Amino acid sequence: MSDDFDDFDLPEPPRIDQGAEGLLDQAGIDALFGQVGGFGQPKQGLRAVIESNVISRERLPMLEVVFDRMVRIFATSMRNLTSDAIDVSLEEVTSIRFGDYLNHIMLPAMIGVFRVEEWENYGLVTVDSGLIYAVVDALLGGRRGGEPLMIDGRGFTTIETDLVSRMLGHVLSDLSTSMAPITPTTIELERVESSPRFVAIAGTTNVCAVATFRVDMDERGGSFSILLPYATIEPVRHLLNQRFMGEKLGRDTIWESHMASEVRKVDVTLDVLLGERDMELGVVRDFKVGQTIPLFADPDQPLDMQCGGVTIGRAQIGQRSNKIAVRLVSDIAKEKRA
Template sequence: MSGAGDDGSDDDLAAAWGAAVEDESAANSAKVLNQAEIDSLLGFDDAPQADEKTGIEKIISSGLVSYERLPMLEIVFDRLVRLMSTTLRNFTSDNVEVSIDGIVSLRFGDYLNSVPLPAMLAVVKAQQWDNYGLLVVDSAMIYSIVDVLLGGRRGTAAMRIEGRPYTTIERALVERLIQVVLDDLGAAFEPLCPVSFRFERLEVNPRFAAISRLSNAAVLVRLRVDMEDRGGRIELLLPYATLEPVRELLLQQFMGEKFGRDSIWETHLAEELRHTEVALDVVLDEQTLPLSAITGLKPGDQLALNAAPGAPVRLRCGEVALFEGALGRRENRLAVRVERELLRPAPEDLAGRAA
């Protein structure tokens, strides 16, 4: 009887454990995270630790790209600002101040999504680099330049009428402004490398100004143009692919910097090589003899040369034939008069013969 009672109690205990496990799993599956737990999971706690990223912040930062710094490009843009300050004063007959708001590196797609509309986007081509760039003029700058060029009063802000397409006159005036900026941009690059920027087309929709893949890296320079109480922004975007032909020049810390090359030592080595003494041999004839004939030579033996009297001889340095000339006599010495230079075979011809 006792054995049967024990078996029953074991069955009851097992059933109780199973019910408890099912209740716990059901409770866990139905559990809902509160706002504090969600913030902690995504890494947005009220008091995050310094220099520590968690959750979604790590996921976002893992997709960022470390862009290469181009020191010489900053000097080019500084020169562009000085040139634009002068040319825009002459272009508008007004007091114009141009300054740089910032130079940043970002993805091309991120910039297209952040362009403040309405704006005009000029697609420009760097002809020597065979690639494209983007020049963006914002709405405030468009109305300011139209107001200035059409004789608007000084000291009054330009009137902005949003929600309508730009007129033909506005587009024509902005194209003139863009051409002035592109001329200055080419002049800014002139000390570094000759390049000319050509205006291609004008767009008002960023989707039609896609000159590069959305994931490609680009350099963006934001220029602020102030004309007393008027002004606006001009933004220049150059993809890294466009700057690739002059990447080595843009990596320089200063103009004319040499990478692993010393012109002083090059000149010194060239001068020393010119003063180096070399042996020059005059070859009358060459013959191929068996080794037995060479070892059998004795004093008094004669070797007949196949060169006739007055035949040209060759002057050689080592194994390299340099000149051909005539053998003669000058005073009591034999002399050779150089008559023509022998053309040396190209390296690829020598390689073909060896093969």
């Protein structure tokens, strides 16, 4: 019996022409790495994976609490600085790559570079033009209301930079105060730049946490953002990962207090070493009842007081109420142990 499929020819599978030397042609390279198209063309192949903007963000609950607490503190600082009605709000806390953050800064702007002494690393504070002119107008007594007049291409003057630096000082001081319940921090403003090219404190692909704040004052205002690279907050990431402030990570405070109270009730045996002398085993074997062993020690010389064979202090021997007693002559906590 003949097979019905004997005369049926299967088509050849598609292959990429690798040439005589087994190399991929241009079509194969484009298919593998992704063809470079025009603006708006979707990325394909490995290019889509490498240049992906999707960031796996690690949520830091305590960092959000810090920024939320900073809203209330900074609003009070700005009221005292400008004597105006100030409304501060936290717009968002997100994660972004450092290079993308610099590319999205709307110029003109002022960028403050600050250093956290305890973390030995840097962060950024970016103030947009709207808030810059609003702060300058408020501190110099400008008219309230209306949009500030911006001149394209004009750099910031020394007076404007100094006035905004005062506001940045309050921002960093309030950030340090907000961080204090979690970990003490000392934050110092190092310099203020107007170009993103001079604030490269991290690699372009490094992931950073960014908090954006909105400041409104009498129908004028703007926004500023605080950027903290994940490398900067690495020393305290375990604290910022806590779900609530003061989390003990499984420790039982009731059991700790009970253990501490019971330890104080334990009886401790103390030994006072009257002296030491090296003797041969034959002499020790010939000891007799009533024999006197000289120790060549002065009666007023301080003696070692030991607990479990460890010297914990120095004492003098004496007599009190017809009983042998010892008196401490050194602090136990500060005595250098052998």
